[in-house]
Amino acid sequence: MTALAPARAPSARATAGPPRRPDYLLIGLWIGLVVSCLIWLAPFVFMVLTSLKSTADINNSAIWSLPRQWQWHNYADAAERGDLWTVVKNSAYIALIKVPLGLFLSAAAAFAIARLRFRWHRGLLIVLTLGAMVPVQVALAPIFTMMSSLSLLDSTNGIILPYLAFGLPYQIFFLHGFFRSIPADLDEAARIDGAGNLRLFLTVILPLAKPALAALFILDFVATWNEYGIALVLLQDQTQATVPLALQAFQSQFGSNYAQLNAFIVMSILPVLIVYLMFQRFFTQGAIAGAVKG
Known part of the structure; x- marks a missing residue:
């Protein structure tokens, strides 16, 4: 009797199927979500940074710059x-x-x-x-x-x-x-x-x-x-x-x-x-x- 040759396993390329196309709609939704979050967060970040600056920092530095000295006491003073x-x-x-x-x-x-x-x-x-x-x-x-x-x-x-x-x-x-x-x-x-x-x-x-x-x-x-x-x-x-x-x-x-x-x-x-x-x-x-x- 002649031995049967083992069946060849299908190649990875044959089972993988055609390459997936990028989902441009999903990418667009994620871009829109990130842009919306940035637009929403921008005023809040500006308020927080401004609340922690001194008057000199506000007058002499860019609006998005970090405070030179963090003025945490502004919160206590404002609350009082x-x-x-x-x-x-x-x-x-x-x-x-x-x-x-x-x-x-x-x-x-x-x-x-x-x-x-x-x-x-x-x-x-x-x-x-x-x-x-x-x-x-x-x-x-x-x-x-x-x-x-x-x-x-x-x-x-x-x-x-x-x-x-x-x-x-x-x-x-x-x-x-x-x-x-x-x-x-x-x-x-x-x-x-x-x-x-x-x-x-x-x-x-x-x-x-x-x-x-x-x-x-x-x-x-x-x-x-x-x-x-x-x-x-x-x-x-x-x-x-x-x-x-x-x-x-x-x-x-x-x-x-x-x-x-x-x-x-x-x-x-x-x-x-x-x-x-x-x-x-x-x-x-x-x-x-x-x-x-x-």
Whole structure:
């Protein structure tokens, strides 16, 4: 018997296939992402560098140059001059009450409109959505009159009420679209198990809405933290001022001290940055889901 010759293994060139062509679309997306990051980071880097320079460095060196001597005390001096800890406490108090309360109220209203069928539910949604189109500037005078009659001027508790009123319409519209995308079979299964509307809302709908609620939490926290118009009208007492009011006052009094002004700005945006970093993994998913309508 003649021995069979062993089969030859296929060459690497034969199994590798044709050479892959570069994905120019992916390369373009990465270039766009890098350019966008640089554009976003440039002002922040400029503020940080300026906040750590002396007045002589600012006047005699290039704007992107590193400080000759790092002036870390600018942050402590700016915080003391602008009473930063008081205004941060005021803004945090307002945001940490208004944002969760507003999200719960808007979620309850959106759940009722999207999942509980009743007469004129679409008309009610349209009326609520129209509230998001009312400019804040138009309502400043009526708000001032109403809050004055209620003795709620110069009160961090009082300013929460108009903040809630202007935030609810958009949040209800956003969550309505998300709730409509949740399969109705879940409602039927929960009701078969004996769940009422409240239990259905708290144990089924809200847990599924975490991504959308996290996205709204970021947007609403940033909007509340940076709100200026209503705060300017309703908060005349400096001890009740929020961060935007304190920043405007600091710029008016110490605007020529660019180092401390930039230090104050950097410290004022840190809480917003921390909140975003905490919830950013839910942000994209929630924003996309909230745009889907069933």
